Amino acid sequence: xxxxxxxxVVKKSLKNKIINLSFRKVIINTNKLRYTINKxxxxxxxxxxxxxxxxxxxxxxxxxxxxxxxxxHLGMTGKFYLVDKKNRKKKTSFYYKISTNxxxxxxxxxxxxxxxxxxYNDVRxxxxxxxxxxxxxxxxxxxxxxxxxxxxxxxxxxxxxxxIFNRKKNLKNILMDxxxxxxxxxxxxxxxxxxxxxNPFKSIRKINDxxxxxxxxxxxxILKKSIIxxxxxxxxxxxxxxxxxxxxxxxxxxxxxxxKCTKNKCAGIIKKRNISNRSTFYCIxxxx
DNA sequence: TTCTTTGTTCCGGA
DNA sequence: GTCCGGAACAAAGA
Numbered sequence: 001x002x003x004x005x006x007x008x009v010v011k012k013s014l015k016n017k018i019i020n021l022s023f024r025k026v027i028i029n030t031n032k033l034r035y036t037i038n039k040x041x042x043x044x045x046x047x048x049x050x051x052x053x054x055x056x057x058x059x060x061x062x063x064x065x066x067x068x069x070x071x072x073h074l075g076m077t078g079k080f081y082l083v084d085k086k087n088r089k090k091k092t093s094f095y096y097k098i099s100t101n102x103x104x105x106x107x108x109x110x111x112x113x114x115x116x117x118x119x120y121n122d123v124r125x126x127x128x129x130x131x132x133x134x135x136x137x138x139x140x141x142x143x144x145x146x147x148x149x150x151x152x153x154x155x156x157x158x159x160x161x162x163x164i165f166n167r168k169k170n171l172k173n174i175l176m177d178x179x180x181x182x183x184x185x186x187x188x189x190x191x192x193x194x195x196x197x198x199n200p201f202k203s204i205r206k207i208n209d210x211x212x213x214x215x216x217x218x219x220x221x222i223l224k225k226s227i228i229x230x231x232x233x234x235x236x237x238x239x240x241x242x243x244x245x246x247x248x249x250x251x252x253x254x255x256x257x258x259x260k261c262t263k264n265k266c267a268g269i270i271k272k273r274n275i276s277n278r279s280t281f282y283c284i285x286x287x288x
Numbered sequence: 289t290t291c292t293t294t295g296t297t298c299c300g301g302a
Numbered sequence: 303g304t305c306c307g308g309a310a311c312a313a314a315g316a
Contacts (some may be wrong), residue, residue, distance in 0.1 A: 034295090034312070057310095058295090075312090076294050124313050126294065169306070178295085186294070276307060278294080 002074040002167035004058060004150065004183030005226035010080060011055045014062075017082055018112060022049045025111040033107060034075060034128040044068060044131050057146050057182035067134040071142065075126030081106075081119040148180035150219050155181060160212050164204045171207070172275045175215070184219070186278045187254045188226075192218050194253040194263075199287045200280050201273075253281040262285055 002010070023045045031037040048064040055061070062070040072078075108129060110118040120129065134142050147163065148154045163180045174180060175189040184192070193200050196214040198207070207215075252262055257272035261283040268285025 032312095068293095073295085079314095122313095123315085124293080126312060167305080173307080277309075279292090 002058065002076075002078065002190050003185035004055075004231055005188075005223050007055055007058045007060060008181075008227050009230035010074070011053055011060050014060075014080065014082075014118075015053045017116075018050050018118060019053065020050065021112045021114055021116075022047055024113045027109045027111075028107070029109070030107040030125070033117060033122065034073070035127050035130065037108070037129055038131060041129070041131055045070065056143055057149070057178065058185070059142060061137070063134055069132050069134045069137065071128075071130045071132050071140070073121075073122060073128050073142070074201055075122060075128070077124045078120065078122040078127030081117075081121060083117040083119060085115045088089060103194055146178055147180045148182065150181050150183055151223055155216065155219070157209065157216060160216055161209075164212075167204050170275065171198055171202045171204055171215075171276075172201060172280055174204045175219075176276070176278070181219070186280075187251065188219075188222060190254045190281050191222055191251055194282060194287060197286050197288065200275060200282050202288075204261055253283065256281060 026042045028037055028042065031039075042212055045064060045068060048066060048068055050062060050064055052063045053060065054063070058073060060072040060074075061071070064070070103126075105121045105123045106119050107122055108122075109127070112118060120127075129217040136196060137143055141208075160180075164174060167174065169177070171193060175184055175192065178184070183276060190200070192215060195218040196211065198211060198215070253270055256270045259270050261268045261270055263283070263286055266283060266286045268283045270281055270283050273280050273282070
């Protein structure tokens with residue numbers, strides 16, 4: 001699922017290829033994504049130039065001239081294809097275990113002025129595309145509630161301690177809370193807690209400075225590593241038939257119910273439990 | 289038919 | 303007023 005690293009990789013790969021181009025034409029095949037796509041989208045962005053692309057949390061922001069920003073969330077299965085003049089497809093996102101007749105999920109097609117197409121494809125339709133004003137991004141209802149970026153130096157021990165002060169949630173729910181740290185989803189939170197040797201059910205009140213430091217450092221480390229791996233896998237991917245199977249992230253705990261912990265000298269058993277209706281995987285031996 | 293997946297929102301209770 | 307966790311919701315595939 002696209003969490004922060006995947007979104008970052010998508011942003012980077014788009015950045016190289018569509019900056020300074022304009023939208024020549026837009027076709028909307030399905031207007032019901034998470035939110036109904038505003039019909040004015042076509043009129044608003046046609047002939048507008050793409051100035052910059054950035055990421056905030058799991059959102060992609062494509063900034064156009066005339067103070068227009070396209071705000072995109074990939075939901076669970078959103079991805080972009082770039083199709084060049086020769087109809088060669090370049091995927092800019094990750095491969096999900098969904099294969100049948102991918103083309104019917106091409107919901108929005110952006111025609112660019114260099115004869116390439118940018119296709120938004122989303123099997124589950126939980127993503128969205130919105131037009132917002134570049135002027136007051138900080139007032140946008142999606143963006144204004146977000147906590148700090150985990151990879152920024154702003155996400156540090158002082159901020160983390162302040163954020164969790166007097167809170168009662170367990171560790172997992174704290175890290176899932178977008179108001180505290182923005183961009184982590186279920187998979188990476190599982191991985192971070194495993195690397196930190198901390199039990200996801202543990203109350204946030206019971207962690208010490210050392211635990212907090214571990215969480216912060218492993219958060220940064222794991223996200224950075226995934227961005228690098230994702231980046232290299234995307235770079236190597238390009239084919240015409242869109243045949244999938246490029247890249248499957250390898251996780252240390254996520255999805256490994258009843259398997260052995262891979263940590264040195266541990267070999268405990270990984271168990272799957274539910275926390276707030278989310279699958280939670282942790283080693284019953286080394287995560288205390 | 290039922291279960292699964294995620295982020296977000298809503299709601300009752302503390 | 304605020305916090306918390308559980309449930310519901312979206313769509314489609316297994």
